[in-house]
Amino acid sequence: MAMLEINNLGISFGGLRAVDDFNITIEKGCLYGLIGPNGAGKTTVFNLLTGVYKPSEGIIKLDGKNITGKPTIEINKAGIARTFQNIRLFQKLTVLENVKVGLHNHKKYSTIAGILRLPSYYKVEKEMNEEALELLKVFDLEKEADTLASNLPYGKQRKLEIARALATKPKLLLLDEPAAGMNPNETQELMDTIAFVRKHFDMTILLIEHDMKLVSGICEELTVLNFGRVLCQGKTSEVLNNPEVIKAYLGE
Amino acid sequence: MKKIKISKELQNKLITCGIVVVFFLIMQILLMTGNLSSLMQGLLVPLCMYAILAISLNLTVGILGELSLGHAGFMCVGAFTSAFFSKYMMIVAPNFNSGLRFFLALIIGTAFAGLFGILIGIPVLRLKGDYLAIVTLAFGEIIKNLMNILYIGYDKSGFHFSANSSMDVEMDETGEFLIKGPQGITGTPNDSSFVIGIVLLLITLIIIINMVQSRTGRAIMAIRDNTIAAESVGINVTKYKLLAFTVSAAMAGTAGVLYAHNLSTLTALPKNFGYNMSIMILVFVVLGGIGSIRGSMIAAVILTLLPEWLRELQDYRMLIYAIVLILMMLFNWAPKCIEWREKMTAKVKIKFNKFTKKEGI
Structure with a gap:
């Protein structure tokens, strides 16, 4: 069964048809790319998937379960985690705490246990620390565990955002322009990280990207959006050679 | 590495509580040796009260990151509900143990302030920033004014209410006013003491510090730093906002109980429960x-x-007070000053390290 299945998704903002008749099927374990010129509606699709916007029509199914129009928290619990185009970390928390916030719904103790420092507090906090540090190790961030998130260099902030998203134990990971603002070296490193995450966590990944090197390097399948509509869909190499796509990107 | 972190957290807590305990001991010694002026003696309980108010508001403003200007309103709720209870108990059971009575009054005051926190928080926390500040300000004033028009009397046949004038409260000759409009509650027992104040301050401190350094506190701070991201990792924003706001309100209520039982007359004036008070906190x-x-x-x-x-x-x-305020503000927030402070702490640390090395500790 497909991990993500979207049928006839659409949303209008007033008179503007931001996304129209959007269909996509992503198999489990696939690394899928969503590309398109600026303003094509890529981030809007992400926002629809994560419940930030409610779709005007269409059905979103995650692992066979209908999640259309549910609130963001429920969708996260159902198994979709995301990163943001403009990094949204918890700036005044440490790197470790950022990941521990991600573990919020998986490692639990009550507020009272926290205030009274009951045994469950120590037990769960210990488990949380261990699990968070393990995740940080994957992203080579364990040395910075006690650094404030805002003091991390840009590339590491991106990584931390992915680590935090993975801490929520998603089935599907959405990456919104993970390579934005990175130099070629950092991009290369990011590509390796994404490939590693996919293998290590057996993750299904959907990513938005402008960096064609990254897209052609790691994505297996692509969907090209233009003016809110699907322009082309299929295997990466086929899509990137499609004259329609080249026209949309480079003009006539 | 983890060991260091835990001890650091504990260290912080110990320093904070240590300051309170040392302050308490100094004041107590001064009191015993008779070196404390009557003015200072009168200030001891208010000091604890203001400290509780400040740390409880810090939960809303600093940890949750929402500006609330109605904190005095919650204090007012705590003060009046607890004073009402104490006064009622004094009439009904004059020989009741005063310690237990104060304890019950404390719980009632705190609980009611918390309840008001929930009731006001539900509509108010939908707003953000300036709008939230304005609405909390309004609620604070509403609570204060509500207390000013309330008349409640008690006689053999039970309670009598009015929101009009003392004449409308129909009691027989045995009746007595519990709350008499703008005159407030008179004859509240003076159950507060410096010791109780310090104990309450310590409890408040530990509750807030422990809460901040737990799963709950992290969720609240995540909401402060980035609400959208917090939601995207599955944190129930409404729940944690309301929780922080309610705890903050309940603790303001605790301060109110302390306040009410430190004075024999409790009135809701702009000075003690109004806008000025909220701004001062x-x-x-x-x-x-x-x-x-x-x-x-x-x-x-x-x-x-x-x-x-x-x-x-x-x-x-x-x-001079105003000048001190400005100086403190500069000391705390001016970038140059922060730089200077960091330099100084670094210097002190180096000297301290040298010192400990010499001593061979």
Whole structure:
């Protein structure tokens, strides 16, 4: 069964048809790319998937379960985690705490246990620390565990955002322009990280990207959006050679 | 590495509580040796009260990151509900154990303030920033004014209410007013003491510090730093906002109980429960450092003592107070000052390290 299945998704903002008749099927374990010129509606699709916007029509199914129009928290619990185009970390928390916030719904103790420092507090906090540090190790961030998130260099902030998203134990990971603002070296490193995450966590990944090197390097399948509509869909190499796509990107 | 972190957290807590305990011991010694002026003696309970108010507001402003200007309103709820209970108990059961009575009054005051926190929080926390500040300000004023029009009497046949005038409360000759409109509640037992104040302050401190350094606190701070991201990792924003707001309100209620039982007459004036009070608490929080529990506590103590110490200067008193406020603000927030402070702490640390090495500790 497909991990993500979207049928006839659409949303209008007033008179503007931001996304129209959007269909996509992503198999489990696939690394899928969503590309398109600026303003094509890529981030809007992400926002629809994560419940930030409610779709005007269409059905979103995650692992066979209908999640259309549910609130963001429920969708996260159902198994979709995301990163943001403009990094949204918890700036005044440490790197470790950022990941521990991600573990919020998986490692639990009550507020009272926290205030009274009951045994469950120590037990769960210990488990949380261990699990968070393990995740940080994957992203080579364990040395910075006690650094404030805002003091991390840009590339590491991106990584931390992915680590935090993975801490929520998603089935599907959405990456919104993970390579934005990175130099070629950092991009290369990011590509390796994404490939590693996919293998290590057996993750299904959907990513938005402008960096064609990254897209052609790691994505297996692509969907090209233009003016809110699907322009082309299929295997990466086929899509990137499609004259329609080249026209949309480079003009006539 | 993890070991260091835990001990650091514990160290912080111990320092904060240590300051309170040392302050308590100094004051107690001064009291015993008779070196404390009557003015200072009268200030001991208010000091604890202001410190509790400051740290509780810091939970809303510093940790949750929402500006609330109605904190005095919650204090008012705590003060009136607890004083009402104490007064009622004095009439119904004059021989009741005063310690237990105060304990019950404390729970009632805190619980009611918390309840009001929930009731007001539900609509108010939908707003953000300035709008939230304005609406909390309004609610604070509403609570205060509500207390001013309330008449409640008690006689053999039970309670009598009116929101009009004392004439409309129809009691027989045995009746007595519990709340008499603008005259408030008179004859509240003076159950508060410095010791109780310090104990309550310590409890409040530990509750807030423990809460902040737990799963709950992390969720609240995540909401403060980035609401959208917090939601995207599955944090129930409404729930945690309301929780922080309610705990903050309940603790303001605790301070209110302390206040009410320190005076024999409790009236809801603009001076004690109005806008000015809310702003004053906010000044403690801002000057002590938004998000710094210890700082806001210290700021509350200094800024409460200062006007009293400067009383001899009469008219110039508020002038100097204002200058101190500005200086504290610069010291805390000016970038140059922060730089200088960091340099100094680094220097002190180096010297300290040398010292410990020499001593061979």
